[in-house]
Amino acid sequence: xxxxxxxxxxxxxxxxxxxxxxxxxxxxxxASINEGEFVSVMGPxxxxxxxxMFAMSGMDxxxxxxxxxxxxxLSALRENELANLRxxxxxxxxxxxxxxxxxxxxxxxxxxxxxxxxxNVKTITEQARTLMxxxxxxxxxxxxxxxxxxxxxxxxxxxxxxxxNPQIIFGDEPTGALNQEAAQDIMNLFSExxxxxxxxxxxxxxxxxxxxxxxxxxxxxxxxxxxxxxPKYSGVDIEDRxxxxxxxxxxxxx
Ligand SMILES: Nc1ncnc2c1ncn2[C@@H]1O[C@H](COP(=O)(O)OP(=O)(O)OP(=O)(O)O)[C@@H](O)[C@H]1O
Numbered sequence: 001x002x003x004x005x006x007x008x009x010x011x012x013x014x015x016x017x018x019x020x021x022x023x024x025x026x027x028x029x030x031a032s033i034n035e036g037e038f039v040s041v042m043g044p045x046x047x048x049x050x051x052x053m054f055a056m057s058g059m060d061x062x063x064x065x066x067x068x069x070x071x072x073x074l075s076a077l078r079e080n081e082l083a084n085l086r087x088x089x090x091x092x093x094x095x096x097x098x099x100x101x102x103x104x105x106x107x108x109x110x111x112x113x114x115x116x117x118x119x120n121v122k123t124i125t126e127q128a129r130t131l132m133x134x135x136x137x138x139x140x141x142x143x144x145x146x147x148x149x150x151x152x153x154x155x156x157x158x159x160x161x162x163x164x165n166p167q168i169i170f171g172d173e174p175t176g177a178l179n180q181e182a183a184q185d186i187m188n189l190f191s192e193x194x195x196x197x198x199x200x201x202x203x204x205x206x207x208x209x210x211x212x213x214x215x216x217x218x219x220x221x222x223x224x225x226x227x228x229x230x231p232k233y234s235g236v237d238i239e240d241r242x243x244x245x246x247x248x249x250x251x252x253x254x
Contacts, residue, residue, distance in 0.1 A: 013064030044221030091161030
């Protein structure tokens with residue numbers, strides 16, 4: 001089993017607001033993610049899940065503590081170094097994929113990679129086509145984004161996130177806008193991506209989604225209040241896994 005730490009967060013603090021409005025949204029959170037690990041974060045609305053993901057990916061600054069990515073202290077990096085790290089080592093998938101209108105799906109997928117001038121358009125396009133085939137949208141490359149379903153667009157968003165061969169994919173409610181079936185299809189795709197070695201950190205409200213990950217961090221009021229480990233999901237025992245997740249949620253009252 002791969003136990004090398006990819007991200008190490010120690011005593012992370014994040015404060016929003018001033019004066020009476022001042023609130024510690026992350027209240028001394030320590031959390032780590034190993035290389036190749038598949039982790040999820042659950043907790044009530046406003047408990048700090050997205051904020052933790054933003055802190056651990058260097059998308060947002062922190063007010064206390066430290067986040068180390070692959071041995072590098074994120075707060076010691078200059079803005080362009082941090083942007084470079086995010087662009088080359090991390091992939092991001094959100095609830096609504098942020099794709100450009102008036103641009104076809106293929107062009108949307110390759111757009112961020114075009115900024116990497118070490119790579120030529122032909123190689124980038126070939127890689128995008130391979131990924132599109134893998135996620136089942138090979139025949140949609142010429143479509144405008146208004147001509148695809150939510151699940152198809154999310155697949156395109158995943159292709160785009162995978163273009164840099166990142167070490168980790170961060171997903172903030174990536175299945176939140178999809179119906180149950182499309183959500184589970186996307187989740188199976190994440191499982192395949194993870195099986196190929198990419199670490200994944202997902203924020204989710206859905207016990208069935210979390211049950212397919214191998215470690216669940218439960219947050220409440222800016223703290224991780226509990227954690228649960230499961231064997232890597234291999235396509236079996238989903239009911240049993242879900243029952244365990246829900247039992248834990250009841251136990252901690254979320
Ligand atoms: N930019 C901001 N300015 C001020 N407060 C913020 C900001 N971003 C988040 N917050 C507050 O921080 C708290 C945690 O937000 P966060 O989005 O991390 O929660 P969450 O657990 O992901 O919630 P949800 O499940 O609703 O997405 C919330 O109370 C939110 O209102």
